Amino acid sequence: MPNILVVKGLTTQFEGEKGPITVVDQIDFKVKKGEVLGLVGESGCGKSVTSLSILQLLDKNGKISGGEVFYNNVNLVSKSEKEMRGIRGKEISMIFQDPMTSLNPVLIIGKQIGEVIEEHEKVSGTVVKQKVVELLKLVGIPRAEEIYYEYPHRLSGGMKQRVMIAMAIACNPAMLIADEPTTALDVTIQAQILDLLRSLKDELDMSILLITHDLGVVAEMCDRVVVMYAGQVVETTDTRTLLRKPRHPYTVGLIQSTPHQSKGERRLKSIIGQVPTPDQFLQGCRFADRCPKAMDICHSTIPPLFELDGQTSCRCWLYDDKKEEVI
Amino acid sequence: MRKLETYKPIQARVTYKSPLKIKSDSLQKLSRDKRAIVCIFFLFIVFIIGIFSPLLAPHNPEELFYESILEAPSKEHLLGTDAIGRDVLSRLIYGVRVTLTVSLMAVTITFFIGTLIGLICAYVGGWVDNVLMRIMDILLALPSIILALAIVAVLGPSLTNAMIAVGIASIPGFARIIRGAAITIKSSGFVEASRSIGSSHSWILRRQFLPNVTGILLVYTTLFIGVAILDTAALSFIGLGAQPPTPEWGTMLSEGKNYMLDAWWLATFPGLAITIVVFAVNFLGDALRDIFDPKSSR
Numbered sequence: 115m116p117n118i119l120v121v122k123g124l125t126t127q128f129e130g131e132k133g134p135i136t137v138v139d140q141i142d143f144k145v146k147k148g149e150v151l152g153l154v155g156e157s158g159c160g161k162s163v164t165s166l167s168i169l170q171l172l173d174k175n176g177k178i179s180g181g182e183v184f185y186n187n188v189n190l191v192s193k194s195e196k197e198m199r200g201i202r203g204k205e206i207s208m209i210f211q212d213p214m215t216s217l218n219p220v221l222i223i224g225k226q227i228g229e230v231i232e233e234h235e236k237v238s239g240t241v242v243k244q245k246v247v248e249l250l251k252l253v254g255i256p257r258a259e260e261i262y263y264e265y266p267h268r269l270s271g272g273m274k275q276r277v278m279i280a281m282a283i284a285c286n287p288a289m290l291i292a293d294e295p296t297t298a299l300d301v302t303i304q305a306q307i308l309d310l311l312r313s314l315k316d317e318l319d320m321s322i323l324l325i326t327h328d329l330g331v332v333a334e335m336c337d338r339v340v341v342m343y344a345g346q347v348v349e350t351t352d353t354r355t356l357l358r359k360p361r362h363p364y365t366v367g368l369i370q371s372t373p374h375q376s377k378g379e380r381r382l383k384s385i386i387g388q389v390p391t392p393d394q395f396l397q398g399c400r401f402a403d404r405c406p407k408a409m410d411i412c413h414s415t416i417p418p419l420f421e422l423d424g425q426t427s428c429r430c431w432l433y434d435d436k437k438e439e440v441i
Numbered sequence: 442m443r444k445l446e447t448y449k450p451i452q453a454r455v456t457y458k459s460p461l462k463i464k465s466d467s468l469q470k471l472s473r474d475k476r477a478i479v480c481i482f483f484l485f486i487v488f489i490i491g492i493f494s495p496l497l498a499p500h501n502p503e504e505l506f507y508e509s510i511l512e513a514p515s516k517e518h519l520l521g522t523d524a525i526g527r528d529v530l531s532r533l534i535y536g537v538r539v540t541l542t543v544s545l546m547a548v549t550i551t552f553f554i555g556t557l558i559g560l561i562c563a564y565v566g567g568w569v570d571n572v573l574m575r576i577m578d579i580l581l582a583l584p585s586i587i588l589a590l591a592i593v594a595v596l597g598p599s600l601t602n603a604m605i606a607v608g609i610a611s612i613p614g615f616a617r618i619i620r621g622a623a624i625t626i627k628s629s630g631f632v633e634a635s636r637s638i639g640s641s642h643s644w645i646l647r648r649q650f651l652p653n654v655t656g657i658l659l660v661y662t663t664l665f666i667g668v669a670i671l672d673t674a675a676l677s678f679i680g681l682g683a684q685p686p687t688p689e690w691g692t693m694l695s696e697g698k699n700y701m702l703d704a705w706w707l708a709t710f711p712g713l714a715i716t717i718v719v720f721a722v723n724f725l726g727d728a729l730r731d732i733f734d735p736k737s738s739r
Contacts, residue, residue, distance in 0.1 A: 208638075281634070
């Protein structure tokens with residue numbers, strides 16, 4: 115399968131009081147056509163900034179300072195704001211974490227979805243309306259013709275997220291970035307939304323970059339996974355390997371801190387400490403001070419990504435002797 | 442692969458009576474609001490009076506009745522006569538035209554320029570915001586009437602110039618209010634979401650920002666109509682607005698206040714007229730805000 119999205123050495127910095135702060139540091143990953151790639155990590159590790167960087171939606175104080183983002187072999191980083199507008203929504207679209215705040219409270223649902231179509235396709239008003247109603251039906255909203263005229267506050271959270279999804283897929287994008295699409299929803303609705311995303315992916319032939327901190331969602335949805343820690347990729351592998359045989363001590367910690375039905379343990383394990391903020395990054399491995407297996411070298415030198423078996427790579431000195439390095 | 446058709450849609454929490462169209466929906470709400478109906482009816486009558494003033498006025502507003510100077514309300518002069526013997530009722534009726542035109546035009550100027558500046562400041566931010574807002578601050582430091590005075594002094598005294606001056610003088614306050622309301626919208630999720638689907642700047646300004654400040658816009662616009670009437674009156678009072686003998690409510694009021702103890706009707710009736718019109722416009726603004734705000738459904 116060809117790659118649809120290739121991120122190479124992406125680095126994003128924010129202006130701080132004492133100079134620029136690197137929030138996303140040399141990120142590499144690829145999304146193949148028709149694939150669901152999971153981007154996993156704790157809060158504050160740079161997942162959302164990565165996704166915003168891909169679409170260049172960063173706030174004014176944030177800037178991509180290095181690296182490339184190839185979409186269908188075209189570098190997006192060198193595109194102008196105007197060219198990016200043509201890509202957002204049409205080629206790559208995005209679903210946000212909180213559907214409650216992502217819809218304009220004073221605009222009817224139909225107009226908000228219709229905007230995407232009006233922006234990217236030259237069609238008449240009646241066609242837009244038909245398409246919007248079709249989309250609403252496609253994302254499983256009942257009585258679509260009536261909902262078209264409703265304001266967002268009259269819909270439940272799950273319905274709003276469906277509307278957001280309808281908005282995102284309106285122009286048939288090849289790539290969908292879902293930034294924690296189920297975090298703000300309750301558990302039963304989560305399953306429905308994930309189901310919907312999966313069936314839409316097959317139906318519309320999309321690739322999905324799924325950003326989440328929930329390994330359950332990863333197990334359910336993803337083909338491959340990228341684990342991020344403190345702005346860096348620490349492990350890349352396929353989902354099965356990740357869950358069966360996690361390599362990086364951080365990934366191991368993440369899996370151990372997920373509730374598991376069959377284990378029967380009474381207490382959840384947790385990783386001690388917190389993700390360091392970008393101005394507190396350690397000199398060596400950024401996970402060293404929380405790592406149960408930390409060695410001397412971990413505190414002094416930052417480990418490169420070690421390629422393990424073609425599918426898997428891991429940023430940890432534990433795997434130093436096993437394979438040659440990639441960077 | 443699972444087909445979408447087998448997907449069981451979740452139930453909406455709301456029950457729908459019938460598919461409503463938005464516009465008829467708002468009109469329905471409007472027709473149910475007694476306050477709004479009374480105000481619209483009243484303002485409609487005022488407009489009719491303005492249009493048909495030559496037919497309705499008992500006398501020519503500039504006609505002088507030498508034999509009945511400062512006469513109390515009587516059969517001949519229902520609201521009395523002023524210091525040089527003009528019929529107050531006739532002047533009030535003709536004054537509708539002048540006063541309403543001037544205040545509406547002034548507010549139109551304020552509305553368009555103020556909204557534009559406010560929204561641009563909020564949306565663009567950065568140095569544009571800083572420069573524009575500092576200019577507004579400088580203008581705000583002067584009382585609006587002084588500012589209007591300065592503008593009229595430059596343009597020359599006439600009713601049209603007074604109108605322009607009053608409109609411009611209200612812009613700083615208006616722009617600040619709109620900017621304050623709009624700045625909270627900038628950081629909201631739906632603006633980000635809108636950018637993520639590739640919306641243009643003008644669409645975001647028109648469809649995301651504007652509807653969210655409509656309520657505030659309506660209320661302040663109606664408030665500013667009241668301010669505009671009073672400011673125009675003040676300019677006329679010092680001879681820079683309506684030139685005598687043009688019948689204008691503010692001018693009548695300021696002339697009348699000199700005779701407050703001897704001839705109460707001179708100041709009272711123009712004052713009442715201004716108050717009632719301003720009240721009606723403000724109430725209407727309040728009612729419209731409730732109606733157009735989708736969250737305050739009743």
